[in-house]
Amino acid sequence: MRTLRPIGAVALAALFFFPVYVVVTGMLKPVKDIQSSPLGLPTPPTTANLDAVLGREDGLYWSALLNSVQITVLSVVALTLLSAMLAHYLVRSTARWTRPALLMLLAGLMIPPAVILQPITQVLGAAGLMNSVIGVVCANVAYYLPFGVFVFAGFIGGVPVEMEEAASIDGASRFRLFWQVVFPTLRPAAASVMIFLGVWVWNDFLTPLIVLGPESGTTVTVGVYRSVGEYSTDFGTLYAFSFLASLPVLLFFVALQKQFVAGLTAGAVK
Amino acid sequence: MRSRLTVTLAALLTVALAGCTQGGKSASGGPSGSAGGTVELTMLTFETPNLPAALWDSAIARVEQKVPGVKIKKLVTPNVDRTTYAKQLASSGQLPDIMIAVNPQGFAEGGQLAEFSQDDLKDFADPASGAIKGKIYQLPTNAQPQSLLYYNKDDFAKAKIAAPPKTWTEFLADCAKLKAVGITPIAVGGGGQDTFASMYTWVGTVGTDVYLTDPDFSKEITSGSKTFDDPSFVKATDKVAQLAKLGYLDKQGTSRSYADHEKAFRAGSAAMYPMGSWFATSADNDKPKFGVGVFAWPSDDGKAVVPNLTGGGLSVSAKAENVDLAKKFALEWTRDKETSDAFTKADGTFNTIKGYQPPADMGPLFKETLAIYNQAVKDATVTPALSIEQGDNGLPADMTVPVQQIAVELLNGKSDAKAAVTKLNKEYASLK
Amino acid sequence: MRRSNSQSAREFAGFALPGLFLYGLLVLVPIGWTVVLGFTDRNRFAAATHWVGLEQFQRLFGDDQFWLVLKNTFVVTAIVVVVPNVLGLAIALLLDRNTLLYRLLRSLFFTPVILSGIVVSVIWQSMLRPGGVLNRFFGAVGWLSDPGIALYSISGILCWQMLGFCVVVYLAGLNGVPRELYEAAIVDGAGWWRRFGSVTWPMIASAVTINTVMLLISGFKVYEHILVLTNGGPGRNTTASIAFDVIEKGVRGDRIGFAAAEATVMLAIIVALSGVVLQVLRRREVHL
Numbered sequence: 001m002r003t004l005r006p007i008g009a010v011a012l013a014a015l016f017f018f019p020v021y022v023v024v025t026g027m028l029k030p031v032k033d034i035q036s037s038p039l040g041l042p043t044p045p046t047t048a049n050l051d052a053v054l055g056r057e058d059g060l061y062w063s064a065l066l067n068s069v070q071i072t073v074l075s076v077v078a079l080t081l082l083s084a085m086l087a088h089y090l091v092r093s094t095a096r097w098t099r100p101a102l103l104m105l106l107a108g109l110m111i112p113p114a115v116i117l118q119p120i121t122q123v124l125g126a127a128g129l130m131n132s133v134i135g136v137v138c139a140n141v142a143y144y145l146p147f148g149v150f151v152f153a154g155f156i157g158g159v160p161v162e163m164e165e166a167a168s169i170d171g172a173s174r175f176r177l178f179w180q181v182v183f184p185t186l187r188p189a190a191a192s193v194m195i196f197l198g199v200w201v202w203n204d205f206l207t208p209l210i211v212l213g214p215e216s217g218t219t220v221t222v223g224v225y226r227s228v229g230e231y232s233t234d235f236g237t238l239y240a241f242s243f244l245a246s247l248p249v250l251l252f253f254v255a256l257q258k259q260f261v262a263g264l265t266a267g268a269v270k
Numbered sequence: 271m272r273s274r275l276t277v278t279l280a281a282l283l284t285v286a287l288a289g290c291t292q293g294g295k296s297a298s299g300g301p302s303g304s305a306g307g308t309v310e311l312t313m314l315t316f317e318t319p320n321l322p323a324a325l326w327d328s329a330i331a332r333v334e335q336k337v338p339g340v341k342i343k344k345l346v347t348p349n350v351d352r353t354t355y356a357k358q359l360a361s362s363g364q365l366p367d368i369m370i371a372v373n374p375q376g377f378a379e380g381g382q383l384a385e386f387s388q389d390d391l392k393d394f395a396d397p398a399s400g401a402i403k404g405k406i407y408q409l410p411t412n413a414q415p416q417s418l419l420y421y422n423k424d425d426f427a428k429a430k431i432a433a434p435p436k437t438w439t440e441f442l443a444d445c446a447k448l449k450a451v452g453i454t455p456i457a458v459g460g461g462g463q464d465t466f467a468s469m470y471t472w473v474g475t476v477g478t479d480v481y482l483t484d485p486d487f488s489k490e491i492t493s494g495s496k497t498f499d500d501p502s503f504v505k506a507t508d509k510v511a512q513l514a515k516l517g518y519l520d521k522q523g524t525s526r527s528y529a530d531h532e533k534a535f536r537a538g539s540a541a542m543y544p545m546g547s548w549f550a551t552s553a554d555n556d557k558p559k560f561g562v563g564v565f566a567w568p569s570d571d572g573k574a575v576v577p578n579l580t581g582g583g584l585s586v587s588a589k590a591e592n593v594d595l596a597k598k599f600a601l602e603w604t605r606d607k608e609t610s611d612a613f614t615k616a617d618g619t620f621n622t623i624k625g626y627q628p629p630a631d632m633g634p635l636f637k638e639t640l641a642i643y644n645q646a647v648k649d650a651t652v653t654p655a656l657s658i659e660q661g662d663n664g665l666p667a668d669m670t671v672p673v674q675q676i677a678v679e680l681l682n683g684k685s686d687a688k689a690a691v692t693k694l695n696k697e698y699a700s701l702k
Numbered sequence: 703m704r705r706s707n708s709q710s711a712r713e714f715a716g717f718a719l720p721g722l723f724l725y726g727l728l729v730l731v732p733i734g735w736t737v738v739l740g741f742t743d744r745n746r747f748a749a750a751t752h753w754v755g756l757e758q759f760q761r762l763f764g765d766d767q768f769w770l771v772l773k774n775t776f777v778v779t780a781i782v783v784v785v786p787n788v789l790g791l792a793i794a795l796l797l798d799r800n801t802l803l804y805r806l807l808r809s810l811f812f813t814p815v816i817l818s819g820i821v822v823s824v825i826w827q828s829m830l831r832p833g834g835v836l837n838r839f840f841g842a843v844g845w846l847s848d849p850g851i852a853l854y855s856i857s858g859i860l861c862w863q864m865l866g867f868c869v870v871v872y873l874a875g876l877n878g879v880p881r882e883l884y885e886a887a888i889v890d891g892a893g894w895w896r897r898f899g900s901v902t903w904p905m906i907a908s909a910v911t912i913n914t915v916m917l918l919i920s921g922f923k924v925y926e927h928i929l930v931l932t933n934g935g936p937g938r939n940t941t942a943s944i945a946f947d948v949i950e951k952g953v954r955g956d957r958i959g960f961a962a963a964e965a966t967v968m969l970a971i972i973v974a975l976s977g978v979v980l981q982v983l984r985r986r987e988v989h990l
Contacts, residue, residue, distance in 0.1 A: 005799075019826065109976070112922065119733075178717070214346060224820050380748075460935065
């Protein structure tokens, strides 16, 4: 039993991780080796596939990367601030409408993008925001707001209100109070909101595909989709593009692994 | 910890905002300024292994030179399905100014496309092709046979088939011979996003059994005077179902993406490859290990039928910032010999502009394909292509995907002719 | 706290309004818009749009294809809710040791969770196509070409992607089980199964809820995987989900009114599901 467990665990993990192995080794092999020996190690490894993606004449990867970074950073920052403030207001306010408003937001957690995509383009079009990074950011903020509010509201509920009252007696304005007293205590919640939304927004497909349109370029996720048609059977390049598109989010994960797990599990162990 | 988080945040924000302002110009999009007397027009293109980015860029640069005052901003579809993507763009008011090979159906009736005049079309060999209510919204630039039967000469030799079949009976006999020596007779495709590649066998049998005698079949469907129950259509459909039942089709192929499909044929997966004429240039440019021949679809009585689409050219949005200049660009694009040559070489199309001759150094399979087409034109055995033909003579655009998906059911043997035509009738009824 | 009206109005404008405004404009208004469109004959290319009452819904419910995509959606959702939950718990129990090796393995399992659906689909398509890696071991299986298998292939891929999420959530849940409870159970002479049933299971109940909700959402809105792997085929809609069909008809196709009616039905199902989910969540709140 003592030795069986690690062996079993490693074997299972290896089986599970097999597809990722295929991609990572595949992108370091010449195409013909991917076909002939998909399991073999790349000996010697080649960077030809990676170079092909990075050195594309139209700079697709780099322009897509810029778009993805802009969209993700702006969306996540805006979402963190707006949902923290909204959650705080809804939890602390005594007004009667806040309870239904909170429920209304919670209902939004499950809305699939397919249901609202068509009208969203109309609204954004009317506002002149189609075809722009800002348009995608607005759509993201609205769509993911319920998640942010949900996390923050749960967290704020657990913070004693006395601290805020003490500060407000000192005559601090509500805004100063929020930023100087409340927000710092929300940092763990902010971390998990930022981490989750960061990954989700980065991986989003439909919204950037439709809202960003072709004129402002693509995001890396849409870029992978585009290269499916273009490279088709050139799996080396396709793997390389997939890898490069996922690399930032993988690094993000490795760097913030602890917070990832903490954020995920905040609810699991109440 | 706190200050570090803030600093990182601030840095990220700065980068993002800097990027925004830098990319601001391109992000503004739309019909932007006509500064300096030039108009910027958007052009929707698509990239495939045969038509890479570089080919489009050089063609655009060349034609820009010929139309002063036009600056083209190239847009690229996320996959080969141009028409669907154009719809997505149109639905949010972003229809590009110029589009290539987008099915004009629907767009035209909705008043979104500019009409080409008789005068614009005077140089085209088939100026009425793809007309919608008698008017042309997409330049009928190319004739493109789809499909023909490309075949592996080595496989045919192994099965002791001396010459390509002339009749459907011979065709079936040859399939049996191939199968007897352990060779899968016919390659099929249609996997992944490329459902369209499932059509090419059915297109052939509908060509020989329906369109050859009744080229207006689609029109009769849309007018309601015929249904898919029509005996000739059932017979054509049954031919595909029989091929599946007899085990002549490579069923696994229905999960191959289009490019994988071609690759599999090149690797010897099957003896015959029903495909459009673009395969001819592909095989000329990159020769498979075996010799490749080609023949037209054999009808019961020995006619060589070539399903074909003449179209594939440029369309212009009715809301383009300068419609006249956009049309001028479209016409110049079509007349530009170098561009036509490039597309002929890359995609195996036959430009139908009067007086155009393909480059002399075209490969043997292309020449063979062209000869078959020319012979079919002479014999009047060129037919429309099911689900591919457009305009007044095509099925409604919303039928395309159902037809393609039902084709897969025929190929993998999950459906017979009767079930397939019943489904088609139902799908058609649900569109109204 | 007593505040003047203008002050509270300012606070509302500063704290609540920006978020609520965007949410209203880009989520609530579009939802209402979709529902309204479902009662019209809106077509992308038609000049005029008419009010047609319940006609689109009647057509929808009379359409075999709608029931097919609905069935597909439920099959995928059911598999995606059950399989990663069960396997995730089993693997979590296996990995429930706090050494470097097990932490590393946990990260391996989590990796697919942070990949996009597009990337995951690209990877699997390259392995499942004829001649792909998997067919080297299993002979020629029509993973994506056999209509009887393809839907399960897609479900399996979704399970693969979501499994790590469940593992990590369950590990956290297991971590929160006090050791003393186990020790007490051992003293009482309880075997492994008894200990699992009476100690572990009740203590990880909230982890089960979290996983189930998350899997329910991911399963029900599956779109990208279908788009890349099968495009709804092989054959007519054999793997199309309701989300896929709504986009196919309303965004890629022309029948916007019909697609809106379908989206409205989808919305109704979501509302019912969230109702159940909220109920469960609330009961648990009381419980703990």
